Amino acid sequence: MTTTEIHDRLKARFGEDVGPLSEPKIDAFAVVKRERIVEICRFLAKEPGLELDFLEDLTALDWPKNNQIEVVYHLLSYRHRHSIVLKVQLDRAAPSIATVEGVWKTANWFEREVYDLFGVTFEGHPDLRRIMLPDDWIGHPLRKDYQETGGYHGFSNVRENPLVELKRLDDVRRAEAANAAGGVDGPAKA
Amino acid sequence: MEKLILRRVDRNYEEMVLNFGPQHPSTHGVINFIVETDGEVMKRAIPDVGYLHRSIEKIGEATGYPGFMPFTDRIDYVAAMFANEGYAIAVEKLLKVEVPPRAQWLRAISCELVRIASHLIAVGTMTMDIGAFTPMVHGLREREEINDFIEALCGARLTYNYHRIGGVAFDLPEGWRDKVLAFLDRFDKFLPEFDRLITFNEIYKKRLAKVAVVSREQAISYGLVGPNLRGSGVDWDLRRDMPYGAYPNFEFEVPVGKGWAGAVGDCFDRYYVRCLEMKESSRIVRQALETIGQTPEEIMAKVPRNVKPDAGEVLSRVESARGEMAYYVVSDGTNKAYRVRARTGSFTAMSIIEDISGGLMVADLVALISSLDVVAPEIDR
Numbered sequence: 001m002t003t004t005e006i007h008d009r010l011k012a013r014f015g016e017d018v019g020p021l022s023e024p025k026i027d028a029f030a031v032v033k034r035e036r037i038v039e040i041c042r043f044l045a046k047e048p049g050l051e052l053d054f055l056e057d058l059t060a061l062d063w064p065k066n067n068q069i070e071v072v073y074h075l076l077s078y079r080h081r082h083s084i085v086l087k088v089q090l091d092r093a094a095p096s097i098a099t100v101e102g103v104w105k106t107a108n109w110f111e112r113e114v115y116d117l118f119g120v121t122f123e124g125h126p127d128l129r130r131i132m133l134p135d136d137w138i139g140h141p142l143r144k145d146y147q148e149t150g151g152y153h154g155f156s157n158v159r160e161n162p163l164v165e166l167k168r169l170d171d172v173r174r175a176e177a178a179n180a181a182g183g184v185d186g187p188a189k190a
Numbered sequence: 191m192e193k194l195i196l197r198r199v200d201r202n203y204e205e206m207v208l209n210f211g212p213q214h215p216s217t218h219g220v221i222n223f224i225v226e227t228d229g230e231v232m233k234r235a236i237p238d239v240g241y242l243h244r245s246i247e248k249i250g251e252a253t254g255y256p257g258f259m260p261f262t263d264r265i266d267y268v269a270a271m272f273a274n275e276g277y278a279i280a281v282e283k284l285l286k287v288e289v290p291p292r293a294q295w296l297r298a299i300s301c302e303l304v305r306i307a308s309h310l311i312a313v314g315t316m317t318m319d320i321g322a323f324t325p326m327v328h329g330l331r332e333r334e335e336i337n338d339f340i341e342a343l344c345g346a347r348l349t350y351n352y353h354r355i356g357g358v359a360f361d362l363p364e365g366w367r368d369k370v371l372a373f374l375d376r377f378d379k380f381l382p383e384f385d386r387l388i389t390f391n392e393i394y395k396k397r398l399a400k401v402a403v404v405s406r407e408q409a410i411s412y413g414l415v416g417p418n419l420r421g422s423g424v425d426w427d428l429r430r431d432m433p434y435g436a437y438p439n440f441e442f443e444v445p446v447g448k449g450w451a452g453a454v455g456d457c458f459d460r461y462y463v464r465c466l467e468m469k470e471s472s473r474i475v476r477q478a479l480e481t482i483g484q485t486p487e488e489i490m491a492k493v494p495r496n497v498k499p500d501a502g503e504v505l506s507r508v509e510s511a512r513g514e515m516a517y518y519v520v521s522d523g524t525n526k527a528y529r530v531r532a533r534t535g536s537f538t539a540m541s542i543i544e545d546i547s548g549g550l551m552v553a554d555l556v557a558l559i560s561s562l563d564v565v566a567p568e569i570d571r
Binding site: 026027029053054055056057059061072074078081085104105106108109113117130131132133134141142 | 239240243245247248283284408410411412413424426431432502503504505507514516518520528529531533537538540541542545570
């Protein structure tokens with residue numbers, strides 16, 4: 001089935017809650033309504049003829065200009081070899097969406113990653129913890145406006161240019177060599 | 191005496207929580223498992239990842255498009271060629287660039303050689319984790335030769351940076367083709383030798399049979415890919431089912447787990463699928479080398495020096511040694527990517543461990559981890 005045909009099936013079932021297919025700027029996608037994401041995903045995964053049983057990827061995009069965070073779902077069907085991309089647009093100030101962990105188990109870790117790096121809350125997630133970063137990390141690094149806080153528990157994340165340190169060591173060595181030379185020369189002259 | 195017995199009984203209900211890792215030879219990199227055990231039997235093992243997180247995806251937003259290529263090597267350093275290829279294909283799709291045929295063949299040759307090298311590490315370290323040291327050394331010996339070939343091809347033994355946006359960096363060196371063909375002749379004899387040495391060893395087989403069985407449904411639901419998916423009996427290979435590059439030109443089989451040692455989707459199936467895949471990769475390299483032209487041709491498409499694709503987004507998929515590797519690249523029309531996302535096989539493979547570790551022996555956790563062939567930097571990126 002082509003992406004357009006899958007989209008038509010989706011449209012027939014969910015009506016206005018499924019947006020139009022984007023201009024195919026290479027890969028097309030459909031924006032769907034936040035409230036119905038679990039229903040839509042379950043429909044796509046289970047409906048005979050569609051059976052998009054493989055959640056290939058779940059990630060997010062940060063768009064500070066539109067004040068939005070988009071969660072992106074890449075679905076693929078092993079049986080029918082077709083795929084579709086769904087997007088959900090969330091408010092950037094307090095992004096939250098229902099979990100699809102009940103449809104595909106792999107969403108569990110993907111959603112944890114998006115929560116960790118983008119700060120999106122997944123309602124109903126069984127184990128929503130940070131996955132890449134420590135639990136007490138501040139901020140969500142893949143957001144476009146992320147600023148490093150200048151270290152973690154006293155470990156600096158800024159390193160001095162190693163050349164500066166090398167030059168300092170060099171100077172020390174040179175001064176020592178000069179002293180030693182002075183020490184030897186001194187008594188000989190006298 | 192009575193008290194002593196009572197205390198003993200109480201002890202039986204004691205649960206012990208152990209840290210398995212992050213520094214442990216059997217975790218294959220810096221991964222931690224929080225293991226809840228009751229004696230030798232685990233209640234569950236909770237993977238704790240992230241120790242090697244280097245925010246490679248964020249780096250991809252800061253470097254230009256060509257500048258990100260060396261970083262892809264660091265996503266999966268055991269099979270870096272696929273990480274190169276996936277990213278190159280993604281950007282080529284964004285730029286709508288056609289890769290010259292010779293470059294596609296060189297990509298297939300280099301990738302399949304690296305697949306053999308990566309699988310040799312996978313099966314070798316797996317036998318070592320189970321307790322047989324010799325097969326690993328034999329595997330590494332063959333891998334060294336492949337490393338030599340790749341070094342002659344692109345100058346690097348581990349982080350290749352060989353595939354470029356629009357083609358590959360170098361053509362075949364002189365005499366390379368014959369040397370590799372001679373190696374493959376030897377390698378094809380090595381595989382049955384390896385099987386005699388360890389694969390069909392009765393103790394080894396029984397050690398892995400029916401251990402940590404992943405059903406077909408579980409494998410799909412947890413997003414397992416590549417040999418792990420095929421080990422569970424799902425007949426799917428991107429090279430055959432969604433072909434890319436030069437793969438439609440080659441003839442090869444896709445090995446699928448059949449429950450050779452007892453149950454479909456057990457540790458032995460995942461192990462043996464990799465052994466069989468090495469044979470198929472050798473077949474592909476042989477076909478490619480025998481048919482590739484002897485005279486140098488164009489190996490780079492015309493790609494502008496300042497790579498600046500139109501706004502849009504793309505997902506590229508390649509069949510890496512650890513299964514489907516997908517790059518999701520979003521362009522906003524500037525010369526830097528708006529988002530680079532790498533979807534890797536090890537990440538999803540790790541997520542299944544918590545579910546299937548319940549009831550396993552502690553020693554079997556080692557078998558499970560190595561049978562999934564996870565590579566720590568690929569989990570964390």
